Amino acid sequence: MEARKDDQIRNTEGTLGARSLEHISSSALTAPPRLASQTRQPARARQARRVANPWARGLGWFSIGLGAAELLAPSELARLIGLRDSSRTRGVLRALGAREVAAGVGLLLPKRPGRYLWSRVAGDIVDLALLGGAMAFDRRTDSDRAGIALAAVAGVTALDTWASLRRQDEPDDDSAALARATNGKRAKPQDPSVPVRAVITIHRPATEIYAFWRDFTNLARFMTHVRSVEVKDRLRSRWHASLSGVEELQWDAVITEDRPDHLIAWRSVADATFDHVGEVRFLPAPGGRGTEVHLKMNVLPPAGKLGKAVGKLVHRLPEQVITTDLRRLKQLLETGQIMKSDASIHKGPHPARPAADDEQLTD
Amino acid sequence: MKANCWEGKKKVRVETVPDPRILNDGDAILKITSTAICGSDLHLYNGLIPSMEKGDVLGHEFMGEVVEIGRGVKKLKVGDRVVVPFPIACGQCVMCHEKLFSLCENSNPNAYMAEGLWGHSPSGIFGYSHILGGFAGGQAEFVRVPFADVGPIKVPASLRDEQVLFLSDIFPTGYMAAEFCEIKPGKVIAVWGAGPVGQFAIASARLLGAERVIAIDRFDYRLNMARDKAGATHVINYEDENVHEALRELTGGRGPDACIDAVGAEAHSHGVSYAYDRTKQALMLETERPIALREAIRACRNGGIVSVVGVYGGLIDKFPMGSLLNRGLTMRGGQCHVHRYLEPLLGHIERGEIDPSFVITHRMRLDQAPEAYEMFVKKQDNCEKVVLSA
Numbered sequence: 108m109e110a111r112k113d114d115q116i117r118n119t120e121g122t123l124g125a126r127s128l129e130h131i132s133s134s135a136l137t138a139p140p141r142l143a144s145q146t147r148q149p150a151r152a153r154q155a156r157r158v159a160n161p162w163a164r165g166l167g168w169f170s171i172g173l174g175a176a177e178l179l180a181p182s183e184l185a186r187l188i189g190l191r192d193s194s195r196t197r198g199v200l201r202a203l204g205a206r207e208v209a210a211g212v213g214l215l216l217p218k219r220p221g222r223y224l225w226s227r228v229a230g231d232i233v234d235l236a237l238l239g240g241a242m243a244f245d246r247r248t249d250s251d252r253a254g255i256a257l258a259a260v261a262g263v264t265a266l267d268t269w270a271s272l273r274r275q276d277e278p279d280d281d282s283a284a285l286a287r288a289t290n291g292k293r294a295k296p297q298d299p300s301v302p303v304r305a306v307i308t309i310h311r312p313a314t315e316i317y318a319f320w321r322d323f324t325n326l327a328r329f330m331t332h333v334r335s336v337e338v339k340d341r342l343r344s345r346w347h348a349s350l351s352g353v354e355e356l357q358w359d360a361v362i363t364e365d366r367p368d369h370l371i372a373w374r375s376v377a378d379a380t381f382d383h384v385g386e387v388r389f390l391p392a393p394g395g396r397g398t399e400v401h402l403k404m405n406v407l408p409p410a411g412k413l414g415k416a417v418g419k420l421v422h423r424l425p426e427q428v429i430t431t432d433l434r435r436l437k438q439l440l441e442t443g444q445i446m447k448s449d450a451s452i453h454k455g456p457h458p459a460r461p462a463a464d465d466e467q468l469t470d
Numbered sequence: 471m472k473a474n475c476w477e478g479k480k481k482v483r484v485e486t487v488p489d490p491r492i493l494n495d496g497d498a499i500l501k502i503t504s505t506a507i508c509g510s511d512l513h514l515y516n517g518l519i520p521s522m523e524k525g526d527v528l529g530h531e532f533m534g535e536v537v538e539i540g541r542g543v544k545k546l547k548v549g550d551r552v553v554v555p556f557p558i559a560c561g562q563c564v565m566c567h568e569k570l571f572s573l574c575e576n577s578n579p580n581a582y583m584a585e586g587l588w589g590h591s592p593s594g595i596f597g598y599s600h601i602l603g604g605f606a607g608g609q610a611e612f613v614r615v616p617f618a619d620v621g622p623i624k625v626p627a628s629l630r631d632e633q634v635l636f637l638s639d640i641f642p643t644g645y646m647a648a649e650f651c652e653i654k655p656g657k658v659i660a661v662w663g664a665g666p667v668g669q670f671a672i673a674s675a676r677l678l679g680a681e682r683v684i685a686i687d688r689f690d691y692r693l694n695m696a697r698d699k700a701g702a703t704h705v706i707n708y709e710d711e712n713v714h715e716a717l718r719e720l721t722g723g724r725g726p727d728a729c730i731d732a733v734g735a736e737a738h739s740h741g742v743s744y745a746y747d748r749t750k751q752a753l754m755l756e757t758e759r760p761i762a763l764r765e766a767i768r769a770c771r772n773g774g775i776v777s778v779v780g781v782y783g784g785l786i787d788k789f790p791m792g793s794l795l796n797r798g799l800t801m802r803g804g805q806c807h808v809h810r811y812l813e814p815l816l817g818h819i820e821r822g823e824i825d826p827s828f829v830i831t832h833r834m835r836l837d838q839a840p841e842a843y844e845m846f847v848k849k850q851d852n853c854e855k856v857v858l859s860a
Contacts (some may be wrong), residue, residue: 137747147747164756165753166754167753169753169754261790262750262755262756263755265785265787266755266756266785268747273620281507285515290662308564310562310564310567320840330585331559348623361602381629384631386585393780396564397564423558425581429580430582434576437563437575437576438560438576441560441562441563441576442562442563442576443494443495443542443619444494444495444496444542444562444574446577446578446579446594447493447494447495447579447616448493448579448580448594448603448604448605449490449493449527449606449614450523450579450580450600450603450604450605451579451580451603456523456527457523457524458475458523458524458526458527459523459527459600459603459604459605459606459607460473460475460487460488460525460526460527460606461487461488461489461491461527461606461614462488463488464488
């Protein structure tokens with residue numbers, strides 16, 4: 108069973124990879140453009156930022172304090188953490204101090220604290236290695252004190268890593284968003300398309316989910332940014348997406364493969380503004396617990412007039428948004444409704460309290 | 471309507487906000503008759519739980535009368551008197567089918583936020599941050615209840631609000647903590663924290679047949695309640711005694727068969743470890759002060775069970791993993807799957823085997839919520855549990 112599933116997944120990647128190279132130049136398209144995500148994304152990012160900033164700030168001040176101690180009082184610090192107080196130790200500590208202060212200042216700057224958080228993680232690893240080395244190889248190290256210091260640094264490392272991972276929820280700029288959307292891997296220069304994938308398990312039979320998806324008009328019900336889909340014939344459909352504040356997008360798509368209850372693959376048709384290929388696969392979940400829905404897309408950032416704006420949006424196309432859409436599909440099929448909360452019905456951040464009659468709501 | 475809103479760290483205010491309305495077909499709107507302040511609300515009050523927004527309506531322990539139902543509601547009718555579980559559960563997903571209601575896969579519209587922090591998302595919870603859904607809470611005159619056919623339980627007119635209100639959270643939470651301990655006759659259970667959840671953990675451990683139940687706290691008024699009302703056989707005030715030594719003494723040197731952490735992220739203590747955690751927390755180097763949890767792990771007998779229902783939100787430091795592994799401990803925890811306990815616990819109440827109102831020390835009006843929070847957080851006037859009426 109396991110092996111078979113692996114094969115299937117590998118297979119999928121093969122198919123997609125080949126298809127993306129082949130079709131992207133010809134173009135056109137169809138799939139549920141995630142584009143609409145934009146409207147929601149920046150608002151949510153702002154919301155996340157408000158939460159995360161105090162952490163970056165706290166760590167920033169901590170860095171500056173520690174760095175200052177290393178720079179100004181290396182001898183005292185060396186004794187405190189059980190290291191031999193030699194000129195070499197002092198030199199190393201001063202260098203580490205300079206690094207700490209730089210990282211701290213970076214964290215307090217308004218832009219891109221995420222980058223500096225990761226620099227702290229890297230710095231922690233250096234510190235752990237140096238302390239560990241001193242304990243292991245230098246008999247003059249006070250191993251009790253150094254042990255405590257080591258434990259403290261390990262704790263800080265954990266926190267830094269955690270804070271850095273949290274920060275990733277907030278795009279600093281397009282490149283950060285792109286890196287996230289592509290799972291950390293930038294598309295290679297020769298293949299500028301951006302792979303996006305998402306997966307969810309739905310407690311319903313594959314037949315039912317396939318049938319729901321195959322009627323593309325249904326996709327507008329759970330994909331926030333797809334306004335509507337017109338089905339033209341057995342293979343062709345026309346898609347309308349709304350990117351609030353930007354242009355309305357429309358494109359045609361054609362089905363390239365259709366295996367009932369198993370798979371639907373499509374691509375955009377020439378001249379599509381949202382140029383992509385995609386496929387959704389329905390696999391039985393282990394233990395009869397429903398169906399795994401695997402969605403994969405390769406999106407080619409467009410060139411030309413509209414290209415720049417759309418490209419920006421495509422680059423921001425985060426997997427998180429597609430995943431959220433799949434979750435909405437799951438809610439729809441399992442409970443008959445998309446779950447709403449007092450906060451989620453608003454476009455931007457909103458307190459968890461009922462909406463007034465005149466407030467504008469999404470959907 | 472009036473509602474108690476979070477306005478920032480250590481600040482709540484009763485404000486006039488719009489009335490709730492039906493958003494999903496399965497919703498009901500309740501007119502709230504009684505609502506309570508939970509110890510876990512104090513974590514929000516103290517700013518420990520991330521993703522709060524200024525203006526959030528608080529409160530996840532409430533009951534009331536159904537005044538409106540959505541088109542899809544079949545079991546509830548306008549006029550029904552119900553108690554509502556604090557986790558929101560759809561009743562349809564795999565987790566709900568396995569009765570893991572607080573892990574419902576469909577009730578948190580902000581699941582992506584929780585996935586970022588915790589790896590995967592639990593269910594939505596009323597009035598408990600945006601990570602857990604951004605749902606308005608029940609410290610208000612009215613509340614919207616999603617999946618109204620799944621959560622709320624109708625309660626008989628013969629029982630007063632005060633007797634059934636705590637089915638919403640603290641009674642089932644304490645009960646689940648005791649159930650985690652696999653209690654059989656003769657077992658010894660130690661409970662850290664004699665707050666309301668601790669009281670119900672103690673009472674439930676006795677209901678389940680524990681022979682000795684030891685309550686640990688720093689306030690004598692809480693320990694007295696544990697002994698006189700909840701049924702603790704022994705109490706330890708950690709301001710006066712070394713908990714580890716006292717537990718050895720009370721268990722013939724072996725340690726309790728199971729230890730319950732009903733304290734959570736904001737433990738108090740004295741001496742070095744408290745200063746250590748307090749400092750790390752202030753510097754944002756850890757989010758919680760897991761003092762009770764560390765103590766519970768160390769005190770537990772070899773092969774025993776550590777049951778965690780005190781609320782934690784983030785990361786802890788100095789977790790005694792070596793003690794857990796080398797001594798073969800089992801650790802269990804969770805937000806309570808309230809739905810599965812409603813009927814059996816209502817049965818205990820109806821048969822007079824327990825009257826949960828014993829924890830109530832203060833009865834106030836909704837518009838007194840700010841002073842109630844302050845009193846509860848400072849443990850003034852021997853405050854154990856505050857019930858607010860609209």
